[in-house]
Amino acid sequence: MSQVTFNQLLDDVPLYTPVEVSGFLCDDTVKQQTSSFTPAGYTPAPFKTTRVSGTLKPSLYCGSDGCNNYTYFEILTTSEQHLILANTAIHRLAYRCCNCEQKSYEFYLEITPSVSGDADNNTIFKIQKVGQQPRHGKAIPKKASKLIGKERNLFFKGSISENQGMGIGAFSYYRRVIDSQKDKIFDEIIKVLNLTTGNEVLIQELTDAKAETQFTKAVDKIKTALPDGLKISGYDPLKLLYQALSEGLHNHTDEECLENAHDIKLVLFQFSERLDSALKDDAELSSAINRLARKGK
Numbered sequence: 001m002s003q004v005t006f007n008q009l010l011d012d013v014p015l016y017t018p019v020e021v022s023g024f025l026c027d028d029t030v031k032q033q034t035s036s037f038t039p040a041g042y043t044p045a046p047f048k049t050t051r052v053s054g055t056l057k058p059s060l061y062c063g064s065d066g067c068n069n070y071t072y073f074e075i076l077t078t079s080e081q082h083l084i085l086a087n088t089a090i091h092r093l094a095y096r097c098c099n100c101e102q103k104s105y106e107f108y109l110e111i112t113p114s115v116s117g118d119a120d121n122n123t124i125f126k127i128q129k130v131g132q133q134p135r136h137g138k139a140i141p142k143k144a145s146k147l148i149g150k151e152r153n154l155f156f157k158g159s160i161s162e163n164q165g166m167g168i169g170a171f172s173y174y175r176r177v178i179d180s181q182k183d184k185i186f187d188e189i190i191k192v193l194n195l196t197t198g199n200e201v202l203i204q205e206l207t208d209a210k211a212e213t214q215f216t217k218a219v220d221k222i223k224t225a226l227p228d229g230l231k232i233s234g235y236d237p238l239k240l241l242y243q244a245l246s247e248g249l250h251n252h253t254d255e256e257c258l259e260n261a262h263d264i265k266l267v268l269f270q271f272s273e274r275l276d277s278a279l280k281d282d283a284e285l286s287s288a289i290n291r292l293a294r295k296g297k
């Protein structure tokens with residue numbers, strides 16, 4: 001079972017996937033139980049409450065108009081009541097965006113205490129997310145939605161499948177999106193390549209490759225590497241997507257497909273960032289050149 005942070009659990013771990021989490025609780029000081037029904041002369045036993053740390057503010061995606069980005073979320077006091085963690089139980093936690101104070105998330109977590117502790121002596125808990133509202137996990141960043149375009153709906157379904165741990169489903173949806181949006185992806189690359197000279201061969205290869213229906217077959221035809229500015233950690237993103245997609249479905253377990261689906265999504269998101277910043281850099285550069293040219297007149 002993999003160990004994740006509490007933030008990763010909320011943001012990125014699919015439903016019904018047990019993981020180990022520690023260090024998200026804070027112990028309140030020992031409290032004296034007070035009750036209006038306490039009989040005279042009886043001193044109730046003090047008890048220690050445990051709650052999810054309120055100072056722990058997870059970074060989650062906020063889709064409100066004002067935010068449209070990852071922001072910090074704070075736990076709503078109603079869900080901050082003490083948790084009884086002696087046995088396996090489902091707990092509801094609600095979080096609200098600290099920035100717009102509008103968007104909120106609800107999580108249902110099945111928590112099982114474990115006997116072991118982490119390096120800092122915090123108890124490790126086995127937790128699985130058994131419910132989430134709104135149901136999608138990571139939202140599509142604005143820049144990536146440009147590449148995903150009209151296939152937004154299919155991509156969303158892929159994301160839901162991924163969030164629920166359905167690897168074959170997620171992989172199939174993402175592959176469909178990339179096959180369908182292949183021309184759009186290639187066109188965006190061509191736009192960047194057209195900003196500088198010397199890319200004629202690659203532009204021609206990309207244009208020719210559009211004739212293929214499948215993304216992998218199209219990438220097979222491209223022999224020239226993408227410029228360094230579009231690479232992700234030194235790797236050609238088209239080749240990375242190619243590798244993940246050409247793995248296919250048949251020889252792999254659902255877990256392996258889930259991993260591939262996750263990688264496809266991340267590479268696509270990163271690639272859209274690269275394309276966007278390459279275009280923006282150029283726009284900034286040309287406006288600077290224009291400004292200087294005007295001054296020179």
Ligand SMILES: [Zn+2]
Pocket residue numbers: 062063064066067068071097098099100101102103
């Ligand atoms: Zn917000």
